[in-house]
Amino acid sequence: MSRAGTIARRTFLIAAGVVGGGMLVGAGVVATRLHRIDGFRLDAGPGETSFGAWLKLGSDGRVEVAVPHQDMGQGIYALAALLVANELGLSPDRVRPVQAPIHARFANPVMLLDGLPFENEGVLQRAAYWSFEKILRAVGIQATGGSTSTRNIAEPLRAAAAAMRDMLARAAAAHFATTVERLKFVDGAVLAPDGKRATFAELADAAAKLPPRDIALAPLAPDGLIGKGAPRADVAPKARGQAAYAIDVREKGQLYAAILHAPRLGAKLKSARLPGEAPSVRGLVEGADYVAVVAESYAIAAAALDRLQLAWDETNALAVSTKDVFAACRAALDRGADYRKRWVQETKGDVRNAAGAQITAVYSAPFLAHMTMEPINATALVTDIGAKVWAGTQSPQLAQMAAAAAAGVDTAKVEIVTPYLGGGFGRRADVGFVAKAVEIARKFKGVPVQTIWSRAQDMRDDVLRPAALADLSATLDANGLPATLVYRVATPSIVDQFVARVMPRAVGGLMADRTALDGALRSFYGVPNVSLEHFAVDTGVPVGFWRSVGFSLNCFFLESFVDELAAAAKAKPLDYRTRLLAVSDNSRAAKRAWRVLETMARFDVAEPLEAPREGGRVGRGFALTEPFHSFVGMTADVEVTGSDIRVRRVHAVVDCGLAIDPQNVIAQVRGGVNFGLSAALHGRIDFENGAIVQQNFDSYPLVTLADAPRIAVDIVNSGADIGGVGEIGVPAVAPAVANAVFAATGQRLRAMPFQLART
Amino acid sequence: MTVEFNLNGRKVAAVGAPQSPLLWALRDELGMVGVKFGCGAGLCGACTVIVDGAQTRACQTSLADIAGKNIATIEGLSGPVFEAVVAGWTRAQAPQCGYCQPGFVTAATSVIAADQNATPESVLAQLTNICRCGTYDAIRDAVGLALETLRADARKAGGAK
Structure with a gap:
């Protein structure tokens, strides 16, 4: 090794x-x-x-x-x-x-x-x-x-x-x-x-x-x-278009490769043949679960890829479909304490101290793709003694190890060049694509080969934001505040899969995967009896990190559920959260959350909800989150027309300790809001018989200029240690919008992407 | 086939199948890597170029379609409208990862050049590109700033007469 x-x-x-x-x-x-x-x-x-x-x-x-x-x-x-x-x-x-x-x-x-x-x-x-x-x-x-x-x-x-x-x-x-x-x-x-x-x-x-x-x-x-x-x-x-990305690498004598993976996960390549004449095609590379055509230009490689005669060995192909994933999650949750891969990550008091009205809800979220604007690609030059790789990777060191293994050279002999990344969002933390690009280039020693994943292949080869299913249950005390909270989420463990991909010989599953419960753990709200449990469910679908990953799931589940509790207690959402902070046993966090909430309350008074247009119903919703050691409160104004949800305006309040560059903090939070909104309104990756369904931006739509809300960001820094910024705009937007839709229509949205029944 | 056309004011030739996308000829053959590949299906606008004045998706334009036409890519854009757009983009600090931005800037330049008196709303309505970083608010600011600059320049030019 x-x-x-x-x-x-x-x-x-x-x-x-x-x-x-x-x-x-x-x-x-x-x-x-x-x-x-x-x-x-x-x-x-x-x-x-x-x-x-x-x-x-x-x-x-x-x-x-x-x-x-x-x-x-x-x-x-x-x-x-x-x-x-x-x-x-x-x-x-x-x-x-x-x-x-x-x-x-x-x-x-x-x-x-x-x-x-x-x-x-x-x-x-x-x-x-x-x-x-x-x-x-x-x-x-x-x-x-x-x-x-x-x-x-x-x-x-x-x-x-x-x-x-x-x-x-x-x-x-x-x-x-x-x-x-x-x-x-x-x-x-x-x-x-x-x-x-x-x-x-x-x-x-x-x-x-x-x-x-x-x-x-x-x-x-x-x-x-x-x-x-x-x-x-x-x-x-x-x-000006002068910034260079990995896909813009142009080395002397460079060849281009187009790559195609087995349609079904787990299938292997049996044979590949390019019929007829193809003078500018330099060769095929047969990988374990993919084939690549290498040619003098990408256009030629991609056109030849479409003409390949292929046979796949589907002996070990997955047959998984979306409904199977959620069925597996349901089975794990129903199994309860007997489930083998169950991690109780936080307990407080005794949740059996349940008296009073019980409120339960089931929440869910689908697999999601990353959709970096720069499709996955890497350029590699392999020689007998070393390799040089140009890759937009978030993990240069793991990329170096992966490239060395794929090139059959010593790690110290691999140079990794990382130009600007055309989006990362966690996709480029995974280095499988680097290994494949090097495998392909290894067949053309001494020649730089740039391998480009088409958008459909980028999605097919993605390591997805995990799907999740959550059972939430609480009992309210005489004051309408939660006496108990049992929070159980079934979702694949990213850390287990990531370790297995990077170090196939490592023993996985030794540590709890904190990302599975990020956003629910150590809440700033005061609840005396708590149990937070993760049921690690592996359906074979590759999962990975994603902008704010666990927070993007759990903040939606928890902050929507808190809104449900407020409604059950007949309290206003902001008032209810204030009361929950007042009884917190985590006073440092509660104090910071309080300041954020206070700013949200002032905004609520100063900038009331605008009147609906003809035929629409408007609502305002709130969410309070603590992602990556920062605090983010969000207010969303929505207008619902028929089953159409339009987010008109978002107000974010941010305490990231200290904003070193406030304009960039605002830009990152705004970007995060649009990222979270794409997931809340549109995002889903489905599988049918082991094959991914969505292929491009038409079946996986993102928020556009036409429908992106106006987003205002208030920075209210506490002077605490600096927190994260790049991902913190994402988690609060889904619950804020779901809560706003509830305020507008009385319909509670518990599954992403949101689908409103026409009323 | 060999197709001749004008690229950024120069006569060039590209070789390829007639249905081969202009995008790859520009990127792989003619060195215009400011034209980005994003979706290959005309959905994202990262590959936007200007063909005879109109914003056009290079991934959906075949070589056969462009014989004899005038193509401008981000590399070849210049002049007061382009500079005002870039200045607006810079002042608004719009790009984050930046990958989609040449497409946006090219599209905005084409739309504003066609009507410098357009309102920000009508310019924005014609920008159908996708930005995954979510820089839309900054792009709205950038377009507003670009139009303001052009109007101020026009007033100055008018006043100097």
Whole structure:
């Protein structure tokens, strides 16, 4: 096994060990590795000066920052430039973000820590958390996801920039024979008290020779560009069509491949033949469950693909249909405590203390595709000793391992280039597509081959947002507040499948999959007796991460159900939530949620629901969520005409701790709302006899310019630790819209996508 | 077959089957990778180009259809309308992942160039592209800003006369 493969497997085993209580396992190894990691420095090219792991001074006088995260539209490149520029007193356009090399120095422990099935509270949990942080930093995975990019790199980047500033200042002080305190930093130069100046480039050599010092950082707070933001440098090139994506890679002698998978999941390729003449076709590649045509242009490859005579071996093909998936979920829930893969992830009090009126509801949500605008693709150049791969991947390190295995070369000999991602949303966290592109290119050694998935193939080969079925039940006390909440959700475990795909030899199912209950766990509402259970149901349909994934399911289920409880208690939805916060035993969260709710209540008074048009009925609905350590409240105004639901207006209130770049926070939240709305109103992936039904944007419609609501975003930051931003706009919109439809029509929508009975 | 047409003001030739989509000739043969592949079915607009002034989906246009025609791609757009559109897009910070944006900008340029006095609503109604990042509010702002810029320029030009 390759070195990185061993490391990743070790991560898993060590992780399992820690959970089992063996917290000292690998402590010595970890300490040694951390020491080595902390000594990492970027290589300096001709005319460049390295300032450690994160920063370089380029030959053009610009500061170069190594960004370990991929930019898929969340704006992490611009944010990295902003943070560094702010410390160095530069304009952000003087800082150039570049892809960081694949190295343990750039691991993302935050993403994995967020997945731990316990909180960083309590003595034992804190100790485990602390150990995990060290271990995950030592052997962890370099990846982008879970709304963690800024949380992962803000502090190290600020520290690196502060250290570089200190080195430049000391070099300048020596140069001008003065003290550091008397110097000023002005746009790429250091100014002496007498007005003499030295540019960073002039000081670089002397500065880089000085030993770096640890500079005490002030807590992240509004200061300079932080809290104010700056225009993103990638915007103009993207508008002009000059930004390059993986699909735009054009290497000398490049060939193009079109790929086709077995129509049914689990079927294998038996034979493939291209009849007749095809002079520009360079060959067929037969994969386990796919065939690819390689040709001099994609048009030729795709046309030849349509003419192939194919036979599939369907011995092990799945026969699953949508109704079977929900039937399997129903069976698991009905089995109850006897179900083998049942994880009770939170209990509080005793849910058998149920008295008073019982309210139950069944909620569901379908499989969903990602539909990144840039269809899945990758370009690979394989030689006898190594490989170079251009791929829009959120997991460059896993991509490197997958490419190495597919090319039959050492992991260290694989270079992964990640241009801008034309959308990620979790789709590009999975690296199966990289392995296939490399397998195909391996048949054409020394020639770069770009494999493109057609939209239908992109959907067929997707790892879907899991479908889910949930039984919710509560009893209300004399005041109409819930005394008990039993929340049981049946849905596939993403983590089990992901681990199995990445590490086929790892033992799956050792840890609870927190994503299955994200959005329901540790609610800020006060309910004394709670049981939250996940029934892991695997129907063979591949599932994966998806923008806000578990939150997109559970916030819909829970926040709609809270609305049902409010209705049963004959309380107004906002008032009822206020009362639920007042009895919370999680006071820190409840306080933040309260401020969000308060802003929603003020909006409700200041901006009342607009009157309906002729024949329509209007309603306003609310939802309150805590995704990715941020708080989001949402108000949706809908107009229902017949069975048509039109969302006219959305108001979001956001507390993400601190908005480093408020304009981008607003943009991300608005984008998330439209993403969530597409799921609420339209999104569904179905299967018939193991084959996917939907094929393109006509059968999988998305919200468009014509029907996207006006979305206003209020940022009410609490100053808490920074939370996630990229996914937080998604979860609240579905329940807010469902609750608004209830307010308008009295119909309760418990299944996504929403379908209203005509009344 | 070989098809000759004008691409961004230059005479070019593309080779391919008559029914082969213009999109791939532009991307693979002629180097115009600003024209994006999104759906291959005319649904998303990522591949929007301008054919004799009209916004057109390159994935639904065959080589046989474009002989002798004038094709403009994002790479070849210039002039006050295009610059106003790009400036609007930039000021509104519209792109996120950015993949669909050249299609939007091309479509907006074509629609506004046809009628600079159009209202923002009528321009927006003609933009049927899809953005998965959900940048629609920013695109509304961008179109408004572009039209404002063009109107201000027209007033200035009028005042200078």
